Amino acid sequence: RGERRYSEIHLAIEGISEKMLAQTLRDLEGDGLVLRTSYPVVPPHVVYSLTPLGEECAAHVATLLRWIETHVSDLRNARASYGFNDQM
Numbered sequence: 001r002g003e004r005r006y007s008e009i010h011l012a013i014e015g016i017s018e019k020m021l022a023q024t025l026r027d028l029e030g031d032g033l034v035l036r037t038s039y040p041v042v043p044p045h046v047v048y049s050l051t052p053l054g055e056e057c058a059a060h061v062a063t064l065l066r067w068i069e070t071h072v073s074d075l076r077n078a079r080a081s082y083g084f085n086d087q088m
Helices: 006-012 018-030 052-082
Strands: 034-039 045-050
Touching: 006 018, 006 045, 018 034, 045 052
Parallel strands: none
Antiparallel strands: 034 045
16 A cells, blocks of 8 residues: 555565566556656656555455465365475
């Protein structure tokens, strides 16, 4: 929620490269999920925030994540019974 600077987003997402984050933010902006606001100051100040559509999408993703967390052992058991040896 709220506005976040690029550096804040980068620190919050473990393991993402700067190139991939920049591309993802551009894609999300193009999809109408993220708003990029550039303030005309020196040095440049750019922030990102969710659009109303992005807020709605985030709520659905949060619900899915809660479901996955609740069922992670079921998912692991299913993968093991199928023959996958990798960890989720």
